[in-house]
Amino acid sequence: MSPSRPNGLSRQPRNVVSRGIPEATVARLPVYLRALVSLAERGATTVSSEELAAAAGVTSAKLRKDLSHLGSYGTRGVGYEVEYLVYQISRELGLSQDWRVAIVGIGNLGHALANYGGFASRGFRVVALLDAGEVVGEKVAGLTVASVDDLEHVVKEQEVSIAVIATPGAAAQPLCDRLVAAGITSILNFAPVVLQVPEGVKVRKVDLSTELQILAFHEQRKSAAVLGIDADVVAQAFVEAAQ
Amino acid sequence: MSPSRPNGLSRQPRNVVSRGIPEATVARLPVYLRALVSLAERGATTVSSEELAAAAGVTSAKLRKDLSHLGSYGTRGVGYEVEYLVYQISRELGLSQDWRVAIVGIGNLGHALANYGGFASRGFRVVALLDAGEVVGEKVAGLTVASVDDLEHVVKEQEVSIAVIATPGAAAQPLCDRLVAAGITSILNFAPVVLQVPEGVKVRKVDLSTELQILAFHEQRKSAAVLGIDADVVAQAFVEAAQ
DNA sequence: AGGCACGTGTGAACGTGTGCACAAAGTCGC
DNA sequence: GCGACTTTGTGCACACGTTCACACGTGCCT
Ligand SMILES: NC(=O)c1ccc[n+]([C@@H]2O[C@H](COP(=O)([O-])OP(=O)(O)OC[C@H]3O[C@@H](n4cnc5c(N)ncnc54)[C@H](O)[C@@H]3O)[C@@H](O)[C@H]2O)c1
Ligand SMILES: NC(=O)c1ccc[n+]([C@@H]2O[C@H](COP(=O)([O-])OP(=O)(O)OC[C@H]3O[C@@H](n4cnc5c(N)ncnc54)[C@H](O)[C@@H]3O)[C@@H](O)[C@H]2O)c1
Numbered sequence: 001m002s003p004s005r006p007n008g009l010s011r012q013p014r015n016v017v018s019r020g021i022p023e024a025t026v027a028r029l030p031v032y033l034r035a036l037v038s039l040a041e042r043g044a045t046t047v048s049s050e051e052l053a054a055a056a057g058v059t060s061a062k063l064r065k066d067l068s069h070l071g072s073y074g075t076r077g078v079g080y081e082v083e084y085l086v087y088q089i090s091r092e093l094g095l096s097q098d099w100r101v102a103i104v105g106i107g108n109l110g111h112a113l114a115n116y117g118g119f120a121s122r123g124f125r126v127v128a129l130l131d132a133g134e135v136v137g138e139k140v141a142g143l144t145v146a147s148v149d150d151l152e153h154v155v156k157e158q159e160v161s162i163a164v165i166a167t168p169g170a171a172a173q174p175l176c177d178r179l180v181a182a183g184i185t186s187i188l189n190f191a192p193v194v195l196q197v198p199e200g201v202k203v204r205k206v207d208l209s210t211e212l213q214i215l216a217f218h219e220q221r222k223s224a225a226v227l228g229i230d231a232d233v234v235a236q237a238f239v240e241a242a243q
Numbered sequence: 244m245s246p247s248r249p250n251g252l253s254r255q256p257r258n259v260v261s262r263g264i265p266e267a268t269v270a271r272l273p274v275y276l277r278a279l280v281s282l283a284e285r286g287a288t289t290v291s292s293e294e295l296a297a298a299a300g301v302t303s304a305k306l307r308k309d310l311s312h313l314g315s316y317g318t319r320g321v322g323y324e325v326e327y328l329v330y331q332i333s334r335e336l337g338l339s340q341d342w343r344v345a346i347v348g349i350g351n352l353g354h355a356l357a358n359y360g361g362f363a364s365r366g367f368r369v370v371a372l373l374d375a376g377e378v379v380g381e382k383v384a385g386l387t388v389a390s391v392d393d394l395e396h397v398v399k400e401q402e403v404s405i406a407v408i409a410t411p412g413a414a415a416q417p418l419c420d421r422l423v424a425a426g427i428t429s430i431l432n433f434a435p436v437v438l439q440v441p442e443g444v445k446v447r448k449v450d451l452s453t454e455l456q457i458l459a460f461h462e463q464r465k466s467a468a469v470l471g472i473d474a475d476v477v478a479q480a481f482v483e484a485a486q
Numbered sequence: 487a488g489g490c491a492c493g494t495g496t497g498a499a500c501g502t503g504t505g506c507a508c509a510a511a512g513t514c515g516c
Numbered sequence: 517g518c519g520a521c522t523t524t525g526t527g528c529a530c531a532c533g534t535t536c537a538c539a540c541g542t543g544c545c546t
Contacts, residue, residue, distance in 0.1 A: 022502075022503075023503095024502080025503095026457060026460050027453070027457060029456070030453040031437065031453065034436075034452075048522090048523065048524090049523075049524070050523085055437065056437055057437040057439070059504085059505075060523095061504075061505055061506070061507095062504065064523090064524065064525065065503095065504085065505095065525080065526080067525090068524085068525055074524055075523085076510075076511045076512045076524045076525080077513045077514085077522045077523050077524075078512075078513065078522080078524090079523070079524085080524090093459055093463075094459045094462065094463030095459065097463075099459050099462070108354070108355040108359065109355045109359075111351070111355070112352045112354070112355045113451075116351065116451070118451065119451070119452070119455070122452055122455075123459070124452075124455050161462060162455065162458055162459070162462065185462065186462045188451075188454055192277060193277075194278070194298065194299055194300040195300075196300070200465075202462070204457060204458060206449055206454060208356075208359070208431075209273065209277075209361055209362070209365055210273040210274065211431055211449060212342070212362070212365075212367050212405065212431060213276075213336050213338065213365070214269055214270060214447060215430075215447060216337045216338065216366070216367075216405070216429075217269050217336045217337055219404060219429045220337030222428065222443075265533075266532090266533095267532080267533060267534090268533095291493065291494090292493075292494070293493085302534085303493095304536070305534065305535080307493090307495065308533095308534080308535095310494095311495055315494085317493080318493085318541090318542065318543085319492080319494045319495080319540075319542050319543090320491075320492045320494075320541075320543055321492080321494085321542070321543070322494080323494090
């Protein structure tokens, strides 16, 4: 085996067999899962890498490599069995169990999130709503909004394992610290700040402004290109004029 | 110059001088920008790569390399002038101009987006709200909700350059097709579907479920590790038992 | 004016992710 | 049962991104 070792030593075997799925792959698994569920609903029983890749918006080679990290769940000459693949990906993502989610900050966004049905459909159960304002005590989406003062208590009692932060930016970091102290290690952050957390705590952020700014960047490039303008030259002239 | 050319030919010079900022860098510029604005508000006039990197949640080396793609805007031995860097990044991202945004789908999420103040603060102006339901004709955030039937007309008249889709999944692709046909080339999509678009159109998606699923994956890994359980072995046993 | 301390800018090494191309493995028709 | 055809799984090469480490430019202090 290993007929042509690259060149000399190889620090560590790495990816010995399947331990450790690449981060980029993990980020795509939910997309595949959604495409598969959609296919299943339309009655498909098997699907080729080509078809599934098209539905997920990736290339077939990438899809196959991604799936190969979970194991060999396809059949050569045929494709993948939809049901089985749904099961395997769900298991890998940990969706066989229910995840208990708390939302902190029940303003515009918090309300929308609390009322959103798309969570429950895939193993995420919103079990607690927390706020510091007048909304405390009100019923939202079938839950009574609790006070952040009781955060530690609620987290423990409701066995929350994932927290969603939807408060204004200024409140986010202190809140995050309390959540971490209460034992939370997975946070989804909507506030426009970079949360500082200790090792072992995973934060993912959803940032509207950032997304729009990235779109604006590319849009600008396009306009400049169409007009045959070199953005850097224009900028340079602009800077010089300002001096 | 070029004392040790790697090996033989190099397809294209690439990154000749500054043309083409890496995608990964572009995605971080908005974060730097926010950190800088925050620093400016606190009265800082200069900042080192170390400080700014900490505020942005990246390493200082990464920050410096990112900024070096825009030009040499720092001063050795001192750091970066906050105001000037804000200006340069804003310019690079195309924030010196106002971007006209339309939101399609004024439900739970659409309302929250329309009422959100964070857009206007950085050059994004919501100029049109569109829906197909009962909300048409109502006033939301100072704008009258128009009917999607008039989409093409509104896009042209309001000179919309960025569209936000916040409709249910099923409506997203047809809507996207119409937006593209109307000349839109930048779309921010909240619907849980992969939009198919022609070359030249940029889509970015914000996907709550995906984010939660990624968190769940890592959370699961952690639990398994703590218990000393090998997830693959457990899964294998599970599969065998099911046969 | 000259030395010193500081922090940027960047070359080079390394690691991760993507795309290509094809052998291997399976199915289906006959 | 066998051969032709289909499609997976993967080795390899390349592209992209990150990290390291330090030379060099800059301002400050004496
Ligand atoms: N609304 C949007 O579309 C949108 C879009 C992008 C980002 N965001 C971000 O999401 C966050 C929430 O936005 P929003 O529009 O819902 O704001 P909002 O002002 O409507 O709601 C914020 C809520 O947080 C509560 N709150 C404040 N301090 C708190 C604390 N210490 N503990 C608990 N709750 C606290 C307030 O009582 C309020 O109910 C903001 O950071 C905003 O920047 C919102
Ligand atoms: N609410 C959330 O927190 C949340 C979170 C994640 C993702 N999403 C996604 O965002 C989207 C919107 O969510 P929501 O909660 O606001 O849903 P919603 O049902 O409250 O609102 C959808 C709106 O779209 C309108 N609409 C339907 N078809 C349309 C069409 N063809 N053209 C124009 N408008 C049309 C409806 O009239 C309605 O007002 C959904 O795809 C949802 O999956 C929502």
